[in-house]
Amino acid sequence: MCLSLESHVYFAVDTISTNQSLSGNQTIVSAGGVFRLGFFRPGNSSNYYIGMWFNKVPQLTTVWVANRDTPVRDIYSSVLIISDGNLVLFNESQVPVWSTNVSSSSDISSSVVAVLLDDGNLVLRDGPNSSTILWQSFDHPTDTWLPGSKLRFDKRTNRSQPLISWKSPDDPAPGLFTFEIDPAVTNQVSIVWNKSQLYWFSGTWDQRTMSFSLVRK
Secondary structure (H helix, E strand, C coil): CCCCCCEEEEECEEEEEECCEECEEEEECCCCCCEEEEEEECCCCEEHHCCCCCCCCCCCCCEEEEECCCCCCCCCCEEEEEEEEEEEEEEECCEEECCCCCCCHHHCCCEEEEEEECCCCEEEEEECCCCCEEEHHCCCCCCCCCCCCCCCCCCCCCEECCEEEEECCCCCEEEEEEEEEEECCCCEEEEEEECCCEEECCCCCCCCCCCCCEEEC
């Protein structure tokens, strides 16, 4: 996948707080310099997205995209900020197009910070020195499974937390393939094509290995 790599202004911090914002070519970098977060433009697209990519890989290689369904066109008048206790992306018309959607009290909202960690997890905390996580990108993956993140299936809501392919190299919107824990057999994973057709599934997981693997086309 070929993605455009443009000049970026790197903050020497890994945090967005209530008095900071990201716009234009500004980015934040995780404390150990592993990941960057900011606006990027995929391939030949004229659209921009808030995403996370490897900091030390020369070719822009994204691992997470926030607004994959709702791109912006002008990154200099679009802004990513902390607003009412949430991380919110406003487009060039100052319309919110993506948010973490955390319900928080007024006393917490004034102290919320977003921190980019070295494992590739973007977290919202209720204060710069707090270990309490209000939201994390590991719970909202796009197409990349990072070490430390998990695939889940919630039996209470009957919903999975899948990986979903990009629509194309120029468009990170959800594509045709989904990688998820099989809702019918929760100790195996499957790839589903076009939301309905089973394309591939693993063998059952016995806590150590997969017993077999099958491919269906």
